[in-house]
Amino acid sequence: MTSTNHRNIKYYFEGEVAGLLIFLIAVVVAFSLASPNFLTATNLSSMAIQLPALGLLTLAMLIPILSGGLNLSITYTANMSGLALAWTLQALGGPEAGVEVFVLGCALALTVGALSGFVIGVVVAYTKAHPILVSLSMMILMRGIGEFLSRGKDITGFPKFVQEIGQGAIWGIPIPMLVFIVCAVAWHIILSRTRQGFGTYMLGSNIMATAYSGVATKRNLIVLYTLSGLMCAVAGIVMLSQFNSVRVGHGESFLLITVLACFLGAADPFGGFGRVLPVFLALVILQVLSSGLNILGANQHLSTALWGIFLLAVVILRWAWWRYSAKLKWKLEEPNNE
Amino acid sequence: MARIFKTHPIETWLLVLIIVASVILSAFSEQYLTLVNAFDLVNSISINVIFAVGLLVVLISGGIDISFAVAASVVQYLAFYALSYLGGGNWLIGFIVAGGLGIMLGAINAGLIHYFRVISIVVTIATFNVFFGLLMFLTKGVSLYDLPDWWTNRIIVFEREMASGSWAELTLPAVVMFGAISATWFLITYTSIGRQIYAFGDNPEGARRIGINVVAVQFIAYGWMGMMAGIGGLMQAHFMQEIVPNALIGRELDVLAAVVLGGAALGGGRGTVLGCVLGVLLMAIIQNGLNLLGVTPFAFKAIVGVILLLAITLSNVSFNELRVGLRMESTQ
Numbered sequence: 154m155t156s157t158n159h160r161n162i163k164y165y166f167e168g169e170v171a172g173l174l175i176f177l178i179a180v181v182v183a184f185s186l187a188s189p190n191f192l193t194a195t196n197l198s199s200m201a202i203q204l205p206a207l208g209l210l211t212l213a214m215l216i217p218i219l220s221g222g223l224n225l226s227i228t229y230t231a232n233m234s235g236l237a238l239a240w241t242l243q244a245l246g247g248p249e250a251g252v253e254v255f256v257l258g259c260a261l262a263l264t265v266g267a268l269s270g271f272v273i274g275v276v277v278a279y280t281k282a283h284p285i286l287v288s289l290s291m292m293i294l295m296r297g298i299g300e301f302l303s304r305g306k307d308i309t310g311f312p313k314f315v316q317e318i319g320q321g322a323i324w325g326i327p328i329p330m331l332v333f334i335v336c337a338v339a340w341h342i343i344l345s346r347t348r349q350g351f352g353t354y355m356l357g358s359n360i361m362a363t364a365y366s367g368v369a370t371k372r373n374l375i376v377l378y379t380l381s382g383l384m385c386a387v388a389g390i391v392m393l394s395q396f397n398s399v400r401v402g403h404g405e406s407f408l409l410i411t412v413l414a415c416f417l418g419a420a421d422p423f424g425g426f427g428r429v430l431p432v433f434l435a436l437v438i439l440q441v442l443s444s445g446l447n448i449l450g451a452n453q454h455l456s457t458a459l460w461g462i463f464l465l466a467v468v469i470l471r472w473a474w475w476r477y478s479a480k481l482k483w484k485l486e487e488p489n490n491e
Numbered sequence: 492m493a494r495i496f497k498t499h500p501i502e503t504w505l506l507v508l509i510i511v512a513s514v515i516l517s518a519f520s521e522q523y524l525t526l527v528n529a530f531d532l533v534n535s536i537s538i539n540v541i542f543a544v545g546l547l548v549v550l551i552s553g554g555i556d557i558s559f560a561v562a563a564s565v566v567q568y569l570a571f572y573a574l575s576y577l578g579g580g581n582w583l584i585g586f587i588v589a590g591g592l593g594i595m596l597g598a599i600n601a602g603l604i605h606y607f608r609v610i611s612i613v614v615t616i617a618t619f620n621v622f623f624g625l626l627m628f629l630t631k632g633v634s635l636y637d638l639p640d641w642w643t644n645r646i647i648v649f650e651r652e653m654a655s656g657s658w659a660e661l662t663l664p665a666v667v668m669f670g671a672i673s674a675t676w677f678l679i680t681y682t683s684i685g686r687q688i689y690a691f692g693d694n695p696e697g698a699r700r701i702g703i704n705v706v707a708v709q710f711i712a713y714g715w716m717g718m719m720a721g722i723g724g725l726m727q728a729h730f731m732q733e734i735v736p737n738a739l740i741g742r743e744l745d746v747l748a749a750v751v752l753g754g755a756a757l758g759g760g761r762g763t764v765l766g767c768v769l770g771v772l773l774m775a776i777i778q779n780g781l782n783l784l785g786v787t788p789f790a791f792k793a794i795v796g797v798i799l800l801l802a803i804t805l806s807n808v809s810f811n812e813l814r815v816g817l818r819m820e821s822t823q
Contacts, residue, residue: 225744272800282803283757289748290803294796301789405741409557409616422610451628458624464617465603472607 169419172470173434180438184445191448198327202320204440205329206395207407207414208433209388212340213381214411215432219344220377221357221424222277222284227385228408229295230269234262234389235399236299239308242315250312263386269295270382274375299401309398319394329391336387341429343380353377357424410457413464414439419471438463501754505769508802512776520783526651526659528779533661536775537668538727540768542746543753544675545719547767550750551679552712553692553759554604554611558619559716560742562596563724565622567734570725571635579639589725590718596622597717601710619743626736635734642725643732664726671719676764678715688712692759749774752802773802 184191210227217224241258242250269291276287321328344350352373355363364370393399417435420427442463443456517524542559549556570589574580580588596618603614646663653659679685684707691698691708699705728734753770755762777798781791 276800276804280804283751285757286748286751286803287800289744290796290799292744292796293748293792293799297790297792297794297796301787301793304789409619412612412616413620416613416616422612454624454627454632456624458621458628461617461620461622461624464613465609465621468609468613468617469603469607472609 169431170434173418173431173438177434177438177441180441180445184441184448188445188448191445196444196448198322198325200440200444201327201330202395203444204436205327205333206388206392206404207410207440208333208436209336209384209391210404210407211411211414211432211436212336212429213384213388215340215415215420215427215429216344216353216377216381216384217284217288218412218415218420218422219357219424219427220353220374221360223288223412224270224273224378224381225285225288225408226269226273226292226295227381227388227411228404229292229299229401230266230382230385231389231392232399232401232403233269233295233299234266234386235393235403236303236308236401237265238262238390238393239311239399242311243308246312247310248312252314255312255315259390262390263383266382266384266386266389267379268382269385270378270380271375273382274378277378278371278374296401303399303401305401307398307400311393311397315394316397319391319397329395332387332391336384337429337433340384344429349373349376349380354425357421357426359425410439410460413460417464417467499763499766502763502766502769505753505766505773509769509773509776512773512780516776516780516783520780522783523780525653527653527655527657528783530659530661530665532772532775532779533665533668535779536771537664538723538730539742539746539749539775540668540771541664541671541719541723541726542742543750543767543771544671544764545716545723546746546750547753547755547762547764548675548679548688548712548715549611550755550757551692551759551762552688552708553695554709554712555615555747555757556600556713556716557612557615557743557747558596558600558622559720560739560746561619561622561626562593562717563720563727564734564736564739565596565626566592566721566724567728568626568630568635568736570721571638571728571734574639574642579641581641585642585725586722589721591721593717593719593721593724594714595717596720597713597715598710600717601713604713605706605709623737623740630736632736634736636732638728638732638734642729664730667722667726671722672764672768675715675719679764684708684711689760692761694760745774746771748799752799774799 181192190196210231213227213231214224238255238258238261241261242254245254245257273284273288273291276282277284280287318328323331344353352363352368352370355366355368356370356373356377360370388404389399392403396403414435415427415432416422417439418427418432420432439460442459443453446456446459447453513523522528542563546556546559566589569592570585573588573592574585577584577588600611600614600618603609603618604611647660648663648666649661651659677685679688687698687703687708688711690701691703691705695705698708724739727739731738749770750762750767751757751770752773753762753766753768755767774795777795778791781794782788786794
């Protein structure tokens with residue numbers, strides 16, 4: 154038991170996590186020195202309000218990436234789930250709707266999200282089609298259905314408590330942030346402690362070998378895309394309560410940022426490797442960069458460019474580190490070769 | 492016929508789908524099978540096809556490029572300023588400048604991918620954000636309207652008045668599209684470097700060991716994509732008669748869907764120009780047909796999505812395998 158713990162601690166604090174943590178601290182120190190407004194309660198809470206929507210969508214992207222795929226339909230699935238909740242609220246009372254209607258709407262939203270993921274999973278599992286193509290068609294489909302049913306309009310007019318959920322806080326922590334943390338922990342447990350999670354990593358490493366070792370790969374694929382869809386629905390519900398409105402196209406620009414965050418968090422683009430904690434840290438770093446630059450007077454577009462440069466810098470550093478350690482290993486092994 | 496089905500299954504499938512769709516559409520709409528509509532269709536797909544054949548080469552080489560649509564917007568702005576610096580320019584200079592700038596942006600991707608051993612999807616998602624972020628930041632989202640006259644004047648290459656009085660016109664982008672198609676087809680089918688791109692995409696390590704210059708292959712593949720992005724950007728500005736910084740963003744996924752639908756493998760080594768063009772054409776025909784049938788534009792995307800999902804499922808599923816798969820599943 155002790156040895157396992159020891160290994161776990163080493164596992165968590167070496168490599169990626171340590172690197173990202175050091176970088177996070179460096180960025181925070183730099184911004185606090187550059188501006189007195191950075192390390193204030195207002196800024197911290199505004200960061201905690203902005204982070205969850207992107208964070209939840211990134212979690213939805215992470216599991217398919219670990220399995221060696223992608224889910225490009227996440228943003229529109231989140232929108233469709235939000236629409237399902239919005240219509241339930243509107244149909245059953247509008248501004249006067251009760252909490253039970255909200256719960257029913259959330260259940261419907263989760264069903265919509267899960268269904269979208271389920272269809273992707275079934276098509277990916279039973280045809281040889283690449284997940285990028287399948288989820289791309291699902292994205293076009295979700296956007297299409299959403300635009301058709303909502304006519305591209307904003308849907309508003311929800312009961313007051315919905316907004317209070319989205320903008321309220323418990324013990325000073327915004328509720329969306331709490332939702333995000335709970336979801337991240339759940340994702341961590343699913344990936345590291347369940348058969349489904351283990352199978353997902355194995356799928357990403359070598360799908361044939363996994364199938365031949367007796368893992369139900371098709372079922373695993375279907376479940377993992379369904380989970381991804383469920384997380385989209387959570388993101389959709391959070392976005393609805395934060396903006397107090399739903400529009401198809403909300404958060405559209407998050408799509409490729411979620412992939413960027415996963416890669417920053419050292420998820421392998423081919424699947425098989427990657428964990429929730431580094432991805433969480435990567436998200437916090439992205440948010441700190443964006444909020445810090447905002448305080449210094451730059452706009453979101455400059456942050457977007459910097460996010461891209463940051464990803465490039467990280468992968469180049471990883472490459473340099475890999476070369477360095479390979480050389481080191483070679484030098485250490487050389488005497489044995491002689 | 493049976494032989495073609497075996498050697499080019501996806502192309503034949505797409506052709507069958509296009510013919511079926513055309514028969515249905517011409518039965519429901521008199522306008523569908525007219526020269527005017529056919530030319531409209533060709534004009535409207537030209538920019539996407541130019542992008543698509545560029546992306547095809549990258550996909551064959553085993554990579555992927557997400558950044559090309561944004562790169563095309565960057566080229567539009569850079570070309571605008573370069574051309575006004577050169578005193579206005581003309582079509583020849585325009586093509587050289589736009590193509591050259593595109594090649595440079597493609598070379599950035601290729602350099603990062605090759606020299607730092609980074610996976611193409613990581614690099615191009617990063618450069619996608621860098622290009623778009625910097626473009627929006629530096630231009631402050633302002634569009635350009637005062638393009639030189641030669642750039643915006645419509646050029647009609649072929650026209651004919653129909654009996655109904657409407658004109659069937661083939662415009663410049665369509666001709667450039669045919670040029671891009673033939674050049675790409677020649678490159679990947681008849682040149683040594685083209686065959687090397689296939690070999691590299693199929694097995695990079697094997698290609699390196701038989702002495703293929705892998706640096707050249709990567710730079711040519713991404714350079715070709717960049718050139719097509721630049722030329723596509725030039726054509727899009729010509730078509731719209733204005734340059735808008737976020738006009739092309741989002742196009743990358745539509746084009747990617749069409750190219751992969753056309754049989755290009757995301758792992759590399761597989762893909763044909765014919766399949767790629769048919770993929771774009773099928774998506775365009777569906778949209779065009781829905782338009783002619785009077786379906787509300789709000790429903791277009793939903794119907795395209797359903798058809799795409801069905802097409803993917805049908806063209807990828809082998810029923811024999813499905814049966815075997817189910818049997819395996821039930822014994823578990």
